Amino acid sequence: MDIIGNLLSISLYEGLAYGLMALGVYITFRVLSFPDLSVDGSFPLGGAVAAVFIINGVNPWLATVAAFGAGCISGLGTALLNTKLRINALLAGILMMVALYSINLLIMGRSNMPLLREVTVFDHVADFLGTDTSLALSISFMVVLAIIVLAVLNWFLRTEIGLALRATGDNEQMVRGLGGNTDMTTMLGVSMSNGFVALSGSLIAQNQGFTDVGMGIGMIVMGLASVIIGEGLFRPKGVTTVLLAVFGGAFAYRLFISVALRLGLPPTNLKLVTALLVVAALSITLIRKKLRHEWVPPAVRM
Amino acid sequence: MKISKNLMMRIGLCAVILVALPMTIGCAGGTKTIGISQVVTHPALDATRAGIIAGLADNGYVDGDNLMVDYQNSEGDPSLFASIAQQFVTNDVDIIVTIATPNSQAAVAAAEGTDIPVVFTAVTDPVGAGIVSNWESHEDENVTGVSDMIVVSDDVELITEIMPGVKKLGTIYNAGESNSVFLVEKLNEACDALGIEVVEATVSTSADVATAAQSLVGRVDAIWIGTDNTVVTGLEALIGICENNSIPLFAADEDSIKRGSIAAYSFDYYDIGYQTGEIVAEILGGKDASKTAVEKGKVISLSVNTAAAQRMGITIPDSIIDRAETVYTE
Numbered sequence: 001m002d003i004i005g006n007l008l009s010i011s012l013y014e015g016l017a018y019g020l021m022a023l024g025v026y027i028t029f030r031v032l033s034f035p036d037l038s039v040d041g042s043f044p045l046g047g048a049v050a051a052v053f054i055i056n057g058v059n060p061w062l063a064t065v066a067a068f069g070a071g072c073i074s075g076l077g078t079a080l081l082n083t084k085l086r087i088n089a090l091l092a093g094i095l096m097m098v099a100l101y102s103i104n105l106l107i108m109g110r111s112n113m114p115l116l117r118e119v120t121v122f123d124h125v126a127d128f129l130g131t132d133t134s135l136a137l138s139i140s141f142m143v144v145l146a147i148i149v150l151a152v153l154n155w156f157l158r159t160e161i162g163l164a165l166r167a168t169g170d171n172e173q174m175v176r177g178l179g180g181n182t183d184m185t186t187m188l189g190v191s192m193s194n195g196f197v198a199l200s201g202s203l204i205a206q207n208q209g210f211t212d213v214g215m216g217i218g219m220i221v222m223g224l225a226s227v228i229i230g231e232g233l234f235r236p237k238g239v240t241t242v243l244l245a246v247f248g249g250a251f252a253y254r255l256f257i258s259v260a261l262r263l264g265l266p267p268t269n270l271k272l273v274t275a276l277l278v279v280a281a282l283s284i285t286l287i288r289k290k291l292r293h294e295w296v297p298p299a300v301r302m
Numbered sequence: 303m304k305i306s307k308n309l310m311m312r313i314g315l316c317a318v319i320l321v322a323l324p325m326t327i328g329c330a331g332g333t334k335t336i337g338i339s340q341v342v343t344h345p346a347l348d349a350t351r352a353g354i355i356a357g358l359a360d361n362g363y364v365d366g367d368n369l370m371v372d373y374q375n376s377e378g379d380p381s382l383f384a385s386i387a388q389q390f391v392t393n394d395v396d397i398i399v400t401i402a403t404p405n406s407q408a409a410v411a412a413a414e415g416t417d418i419p420v421v422f423t424a425v426t427d428p429v430g431a432g433i434v435s436n437w438e439s440h441e442d443e444n445v446t447g448v449s450d451m452i453v454v455s456d457d458v459e460l461i462t463e464i465m466p467g468v469k470k471l472g473t474i475y476n477a478g479e480s481n482s483v484f485l486v487e488k489l490n491e492a493c494d495a496l497g498i499e500v501v502e503a504t505v506s507t508s509a510d511v512a513t514a515a516q517s518l519v520g521r522v523d524a525i526w527i528g529t530d531n532t533v534v535t536g537l538e539a540l541i542g543i544c545e546n547n548s549i550p551l552f553a554a555d556e557d558s559i560k561r562g563s564i565a566a567y568s569f570d571y572y573d574i575g576y577q578t579g580e581i582v583a584e585i586l587g588g589k590d591a592s593k594t595a596v597e598k599g600k601v602i603s604l605s606v607n608t609a610a611a612q613r614m615g616i617t618i619p620d621s622i623i624d625r626a627e628t629v630y631t632e
Contacts, residue, residue: 006392014385101506105477112404112480114432116411132415135392208384209411210432212404213478214506215380222381257382261374261389270377 007258009135014258015251016142017204018222020149022230022250023243024071024196025223031157032189033169034082037093039197039223041100042074043216046198047205048104051113054206060121064202071198074100075191082190083183104213111213120206138207145203149196150243157239165189197223225278226250232282252281334363334397334586335370337390339409341402342378344535345557350401350424350575357579363586376405387412397421397582400447402531403481406433410445419591422447423578424571426481426529428596437596446585446594448578450529452554452602454485455492456567457526460604461552462496464565464611464618465524470499472522472549474514474540476532477504485528485554511536515543524550527558537561541610548615556605560630564614565606565622569599603627 021043028036046067053063074096081092105111125141126133156162167175168185175182197219205211230249236242260273289295338354340347351373355365363369372395376382387409390398398413398420400406406422410433413420422433428449434440461468471493475482486502493500501522503514511533518525525544527533533540534555541562544551553563556570577600585591605628611618623629 003393006389010385010388010392013388014381018381110480111476111478111483112407112431114407116407116414116432117435134415135388204384207411208408209414210404210407212380214404217378217380219381254385258385258389261382261386270375 011255011258013139014254016146019247019250020200021197022223022226022246024193026227026246027193031166031169035090037220038078038096039220040216041097042071042194042197043201043219044104045070045100046201047211048107050202051211054118067202068195068199072191072195075194079187079190083186113211116209154240225253229253333368333370335395336397336399337395338373338399339386339405340375341405346555346571347401349571353572353575354579357576358583361583363583383408403431419444419585421582424450426451427484431480441592444591446591448574448597450569450574450599454488458492468523470522472501472518472525474503474533475530479530482530508532508536512539515540519547526552528554545613550614550616559605559607562610564611567602567604573601574599
């Protein structure tokens with residue numbers, strides 16, 4: 001069962017790392033109802049900023065925080081395009097994503113920055129614990145970070161500002177009617193979201209040994225898939241469970257991909273198999289209910 | 303939290319799949335396993351892989367016999383570079399073979415701290431990409447491989463031989479591929495020395511190739527492309543536009559000539575793969591990767607395509623056709 005253990009541990013690390021990014025996507029898409037597509041750009045932005053700082057000798061922890069900050073600025077940009085210039089949210093995200101491709105190249109000065117021989121946060125933790133960097137170490141690091149992030153977000157979404165954020169996503173008109181400043185909440189939410197995405201990018205870049213300007217391609221898809229799979233698989237009912245479900249969804253999605261890789265089918269079928277596995281997992285409820293003739297159409301449900 | 307029956311069923315499904323897995327991967331004891339990680343499907347890289355298998359076979363390691371090959375292709379998905387490498391490491395393969403740059407970087411990072419050697423191929427500038435610290439000896443790094451670095455100035459000279467009056471040379475590349483950025487720098491150096499102006503157009507995906515090509519129409523006398531994975535994937539679009547506008551297209555690998563470019567000094571990627579396969583066989587046999595110098599592709603041949611030249615409005619001088627190792631006539 002070694003293979004299963006390997007698969008699960010790899011998917012666990014990836015689920016946590018990409019789960020941070022998925023959390024950012026969740027904040028914009030679900031909480032704020034703001035379809036922010038700039039994730040494909042802010043993910044490598046985090047990697048780029050962290051890489052530049054680290055290569056120039058800056059403490060990797062500082063570099064990682066700087067990456068989070070850069071993501072926040074990028075999110076702020078997207079939000080400003082939408083709130084102040086009245087550009088449609090979707091387009092604002094797309095414009096930011098396109099701009100960030102060039103910005104990332106400008107930041108790095110090149111398209112690819114190797115981090116293999118640099119000191120990363122993972123190296124620091126390894127030194128502190130007196131061991132080598134390894135998958136187990138990466139997982140432990142990410143677990144601790146995930147717990148911290150979850151605790152903070154869980155608290156934040158229940159504060160007055162957090163509630164204002166959630167309300168903005170639910171019914172912007174009403175919030176404005178009640179005197180709330182939805183421009184502020186949008187800026188805060190999108191900014192925070194992209195901060196998490198960039199944070200995820202910086203950690204993954206440090207772990208995988210390089211930042212590449214193309215490493216964000218497909219991230220928005222992965223983020224959305226994680227959120228929706230998490231909701232579908234775990235049916236969360238409250239704030240805490242929904243945040244956990246996002247990580248769970250990311251874990252499940254990466255697991256499906258790893259399984260698809262491992263099944264040994266021709267690599268050209270990889271994406272198809274991944275999609276089929278996800279469909280299978282999400283449709284179990286439906287199929288089961290139908291088989292038992294318990295299926296009730298949504299319109300009739302009370 | 304009560305665990306619902308639904309959740310149980312889903313967990314059950316996952317368990318079934320996971321249990322079925324070991325049955326799909328079987329390996330007799332005593333065989334060597336290698337993991338091959340390829341970045342994307344395109345003819346040159348596929349040829350490289352075929353060459354690796356052949357090189358191994360001719361040196362005693364036959365796939366399916368005493369060698370198990372685990373071939374994974376990330377199809378350009380960046381999140382898979384590290385995934386695939388990590389899987390190879392946790393499955394403890396004997397050697398990781400990587401085809402192209404970003405997955406090589408991921409493999410070296412994933413294999414760090416283990417004793418799994420990494421052999422890369424089809425990487426233009428492994429030192430610049432941080433894969434090895436230098437070409438000769440890299441004592442602490444269990445990495446070696448074959449580079450496909452081409453001598454761009456030779457290509458430029460060839461272009462001036464075929465088109466003596468060329469003043470403006472266009473090039474299309476993906477600024478996101480470090481291989482290409484390196485080669486375009488070399489192109490600028492070579493052209494500066496000859497007084498040729500270089501007009502660059504960049505793309506980010508193969509879908510942009512047509513647009514980039516259109517933007518060069520009327521601004522250049524000819525177009526040269528290097529070993530850029532993105533552009534080579536979208537080559538047919540570029541060829542079409544070059545033919546319609548009579549802009550000669552020169553490339554840097556033989557497969558592109560076959561597909562319709564005019565001429566190139568190139569590696570046969572199958573040969574590069576074969577060279578890599580020989581290195582892998584040596585390391586499987588016990589040679590130390592950290593003591594093996596990184597090689598460059600050995601067999602450079604001139605290939606020309608007379609029909610392509612005709613379609614693009616020029617004729618290749620007979621002296622060059624005679625010199626060419628391979629002449630395509632379609």
